[in-house]
Amino acid sequence: MLRTSSEILRPIREKVEAGERLSFDDGLTLYSDAAPLPEVGELANLVRERKNGDAGYYNINTHLNPTNVCVYRCTFCAFRADLRSAKGYLMDEEQVRARGQEAVDNGCTELHIVGGLHHQAKYEWYRGVISTLHESFPELHLKAWTPVEIDWFSRQTQKPIRWVLEDMIDAGVGSLPGGGAEIFHPEVRNKICEHKADSTRWFETHRNAHQLGLRSNCTMLYGHIEQAYHRIDHLIRLRDLQDETGGFQTFIPLAFHPDNTGLSHIKKPNALMDLRTMAVSRLMLDNIAHMKAYWIMLGIGTAQCALAYGADDIDGTVRHELIYHDAGAETPEILSVEQIRQLIEEAGREPVERDTLYHRVEREGNAWRTGEAIAAAK
Numbered sequence: 558m559l560r561t562s563s564e565i566l567r568p569i570r571e572k573v574e575a576g577e578r579l580s581f582d583d584g585l586t587l588y589s590d591a592a593p594l595p596e597v598g599e600l601a602n603l604v605r606e607r608k609n610g611d612a613g614y615y616n617i618n619t620h621l622n623p624t625n626v627c628v629y630r631c632t633f634c635a636f637r638a639d640l641r642s643a644k645g646y647l648m649d650e651e652q653v654r655a656r657g658q659e660a661v662d663n664g665c666t667e668l669h670i671v672g673g674l675h676h677q678a679k680y681e682w683y684r685g686v687i688s689t690l691h692e693s694f695p696e697l698h699l700k701a702w703t704p705v706e707i708d709w710f711s712r713q714t715q716k717p718i719r720w721v722l723e724d725m726i727d728a729g730v731g732s733l734p735g736g737g738a739e740i741f742h743p744e745v746r747n748k749i750c751e752h753k754a755d756s757t758r759w760f761e762t763h764r765n766a767h768q769l770g771l772r773s774n775c776t777m778l779y780g781h782i783e784q785a786y787h788r789i790d791h792l793i794r795l796r797d798l799q800d801e802t803g804g805f806q807t808f809i810p811l812a813f814h815p816d817n818t819g820l821s822h823i824k825k826p827n828a829l830m831d832l833r834t835m836a837v838s839r840l841m842l843d844n845i846a847h848m849k850a851y852w853i854m855l856g857i858g859t860a861q862c863a864l865a866y867g868a869d870d871i872d873g874t875v876r877h878e879l880i881y882h883d884a885g886a887e888t889p890e891i892l893s894v895e896q897i898r899q900l901i902e903e904a905g906r907e908p909v910e911r912d913t914l915y916h917r918v919e920r921e922g923n924a925w926r927t928g929e930a931i932a933a934a935k
């Protein structure tokens with residue numbers, strides 16, 4: 558039972574306590590200034606503890622962005638490079654394999670792989686990134702390619718999305734990351750990333766992935782030109798697909814970072830907005846087990862607070878993060894296991910190492926094995 562409730566939140570509190578689904582209008586209320594943030598957080602924490610108890614999940618992972626060259630020009634992106642720019646790169650097989658070796662040498666369970674859509678790299682090159690890593694390091698879980706990339710591969714090969722997914726699974730992809738979602742509503746999407754895969758293709762990719770047995774994550778990029786109703790629309794679209802397939806594991810709200818982007822005149826969202834978005838997401842997405850406070854984007858202090866505002870996961874140790882550091886993120890590029898466990902403990906939660914598919918990890922130094930599956934309460 559919660560302690561108190563303001564008048565505006567009372568009907569929502571009653572629904573949350575009864576485990577009932579929140580409506581679009583409830584979502585707008587949660588985002589309104591009249592809804593006190595501490596109470597919204599308290600409601601989200603109730604759901605968080607109902608689903609995940611006191612656990613604060615993390616993993617040991619490494620990022621790989623095999624190229625930053627991209628045919629698209631999303632206005633919020635500081636990572637991309639033009640084909641002939643000095644900043645542009647395209648990794649060769651040796652560099653890709655070296656990144657896998659570095660991951661294994663550091664006890665990682667996962668490689669997170671996303672990048673640009675290179676003007677000249679063929680589908681076979683992208684597939685080769687996966688098959689090279691999978692053949693050399695079969696113990697590493699490859700969480701690879703957003704729907705933006707899968708859609709691009711579909712265009713390159715002139716094959717359906719499902720074929721591309723099946724072929725990538727055959728090469729070694731183990732799950733899909735949540736990127737490329739940005740904001741689904743066309744009023745926003747058509748302004749910030751008009752050329753890349755639209756919401757229909759994004760959902761087609763995840764629906765097919767789930768039907769093929771892949772688990773995936775999902776995201777929302779907030780704090781730029783969107784308004785609250787765009788965010789609630791976004792969350793409900795994700796909730797609807799989850800009702801259909803049950804394939805999403807984790808939702809990650811991504812705070813916009815403006816430096817070096819086409820939207821550099823916009824101030825990045827503050828910690829209050831970060832915490833409210835985490836809490837509202839936890840409350841609206843009643844059918845997704847985990848909420849991730851991505852410390853790279855939020856900053857360590859806000860990520861710690863988010864563990865009391867709905868989040869139960871803090872992502873990983875992370876190496877070689879480029880996408881948000883190019884956009885001005887001031888966080889470190891890596892945390893040690895000791896640091897990540899300590900920041901979870903400081904937030905009053907119990908650190909639990911997980912693998913990509915939410916199994917407990919049993920570890921001795923860099924040697925590890927997969928333990929039992931983590932079951933989230935409904």
Ligand code: SF4
Pocket residue numbers: 627628629630631634635636637672673674705750753
């Ligand atoms: S967000 Fe992705 S698709 Fe858009 S410009 Fe950046 S790298 Fe390219």
